[in-house]
Amino acid sequence: MVLGFWRFLGAAFAATLLLHGSCSSDEAIPTRTYSFMRNATLAPLVSYYDYIVIGGGTAGCPLAATLSQNASVLLLERGGSPYGNPNITDLEAFGAPLSDLSLSSPSQRFISEDGVINARARVLGGASCLNAGFYSRAAPEYVRDVGWNRKLVNESYAWVERLVAFEPKIQQWQSAVRDGLLEIGVVPNNGFTYDHISGTKVGGTIFDQLGRRHTAADLLEYANPKGVTVLLYASVHKILFKRKGTPRPVAHGVVFRDSTGAKHRAYLSQGPKNEIIVSAGALGSPQLLMLSGLGPKAHLQAHNISLVVDQPMVGQGMSDNPMNAVFVPSPIPVEVSLIQVVGITHFGSFIEAASGENFGGGSPTKDYGMFSPKIGQLATVPPKQRTPEALAKAIEDMNGLDKAAFQGGFILEKIMGPVSTGHLELRSRDPNDNPSVTFNYFQEPEDLRRCVEGISTIERVVDSKAFANFKYDAMSFESLLNLTVSSPVNLLPRHRNTTTSVEQFCRDSVMTIWHYHGGCQVGMVVDSEYRVLGVDALRVIDGSTFNHSPGTNPQATVMMLGRYMGVKILSERLTSEES
Template identity: 55%
Template sequence: MGLRYAWSSWRVLLLVFVAEFAFHGFTYGEKASNYNFIQEATSAPIVSFYDYIIIGGGTAGCLLAATLSRNATVLVLEREGSPYVNKTKIRIENTLSTLTDTSPDSFSEAFISEDGVVNIRPRVLGGGTVINAGFYSRAETFFLKQNGLDEALAKDSYEWVERKLVSKPVVLQWQSAVKDGLLEVGVLPYNGFTYDHIIGTKIGGSIFDENGNRHTAADLLEYADPNSIKVYLHAVVQKITFTTKVGLRPKAQGVIFYDAQGVRHMALLKNGSMSEIVSSAGAIGSPQLLLLSGIGPALQLEALGIKVVLNQAIVGQGMADNPLNGLIIPSPVPVELSLVTSVGITKFGYDIEFASGFDFSALSIAQSPANFNQILHALIILLIES
């Protein structure tokens, strides 16, 4: 038994971090949106047992769950709902309105960092792939080598993801002009259409298909064995429970979670040497859960009245925001709707990305001039976190 922390990011390219576990040539034909294993947590038994418990059904959680379910029983606990309940919200033309909608039942949740930075995080099965700009790129080769990952296995895993989610985008007038402009200012060479993350200008992949439908990490659950997996929605995990013995490191044994009606449930690991709890609740959610479970800086936990299970000084520390700059150019004539397609990858370590055709006046938050900064920041998030 054990506990692992899976770093989940909004960037689709980071699927490779957990994709090395992916199996290949194993698929089920039924669509994930119709799977009966995706249920409300109110239907969960009070006590249940699984080989793997995954906290967070985001980009990393869905992929890992689909893979592990081939040879083990898997439970996924997602704190909010499903993107399939309203598929119009995840169409390309609704991207900005979905991102900026932070009402209680929306897919986006606003927060402000301790530094005063306004930001948005996803709260939906599929995670950031439900609200981002949909740009797809593989990781750089040196990253794989630096982290000791098998390049051949990573390539197979990329293709496993790409078969379900990624399309070659249709490049129209605006994105063609972007490509030409990047080349003109010296973002060279031109690499054409490629999933590879290499210096120069390229046309990348998109998780929007040719009809404008978004494909999210939740679609990867189509790979799962429906007889071995359970996904509970609106399941809020309170804490991870541990067994402790003097002289031995604590071992994770289960989780306590609550459904939408406030009923308490417990999911426990089976007695297997490979049984694990995986926290993939995001860069904010996972450290928060560890702290609530008693893993973190002892002095901080004691001050909050939380029993210390393991004194771990780095939990919840070292968070940082990506530096970014955004520019919005109003057009006197209608411009085609497009998200990130043509991209400039510079040798200086930053990327140049563009979107077009969004109507800010259609957003409810645009009615007040005081909200302009919120709109601007939302669009920048959309581009940078793609």
């Protein structure tokens, strides 16, 4: 009887394991409208603004809303509106946009050269429309090391939180994970807090008490409607530079196309402080700089791109925090939950959890789980073997399972930092194509050490008294990792005729938690005020400037940064006008 159950679970979880999401289209019935938001097909062929913000994502929306208070702002978003699409707004539909591979999807799938399947947003609100919703600030040490003004940082976080952050309702399974972390010494108990504090805490969420998602697009409620124009389905192809009669190139306009392919130009109006600001994300921002002539000379020449500035560091320093997860089947039903509890360890790994049948991928109607092959998460084979055929086979196996097989939840660990870095290169001159990106997961031994210790921490949580009700007594942790020959519950890859080490488990089962960053880093591509080195009137403000991912989950800090830099830029503008 026990053996049959183990075999059943083994077959079940061959089909399950992990990713995060995106937003909507014009066809959805809107639940919110902004008077200043319109389709780019309605835009004039030529227009003028004080600021042009490229990318209406997690940083771009709060940035544009802030700048609009004292200037004219154009916000260009290549995707559509998040409003009116239940697959974006409803917690229980998490993952559905990520599984949508159509050209109109709010999520654009990409596969790194490492073989890990990932996603980038193309929707107003950016990745805040697609993610698992966890809201947590950066550590005070992070703020200090970056050189931000702590008072303005805290004010900017509070500005964001008034509209989009909430305290989650913690139920039994998440409580068991929390209490297990405390029992094994991930202390103190910090309760509910947005702050990043060592120990165990309940973090915030952008899902309200009704399970409705609130995104960075909601921060446009703060905007001055007379000061901002938001254009949807506006794909920016190039930043334009003035090069004659100036000491160095000056950004002065952009070329973008609407959904029909019609070309539009937007220029900066006359003014010494007017700027173009790129907020297109960790893939989009370095990609657009290269397409506009800022990047490694030889690489741009190979793509027949006219060089504006030889900037070899554009596209360098790309990182994606590796995530490894363990599914724990439960003898009793568990609630549906996304990330709510986190253990912030002393050794550089964060322990988080998600639960519920639809997040395992097996609900007959909502089978787009956080760890489902339908959204590209497939840890049952090593990264390079995650082919379309392997995904299709995993989905087929998953669809044939009884939903009872998915009763349980995942406990995961995410590496802080990480230390390992890679690079990004162009594949083509089409801004809608994915660039080539390599993250080099676990290239640095420190990252692998943190993963191993993180997995050990998960083991101790699973074996804790606090978690006992959600674990089968006869189930060893080694079997959950498939490190033994028998009872392969997760059916993770095991090398022929050998026992897999935890190190090999980390390499083989690595997935993304969608916290990739880099490509336009401070000190390499931009200065401490996010001005692009070597040119004037151009900044990059988004996660591409990060050297490390802030906190346990970066979205709070990316939204904060948009507000923070908007306030600073307006202050500079006011000082200039008064002098």
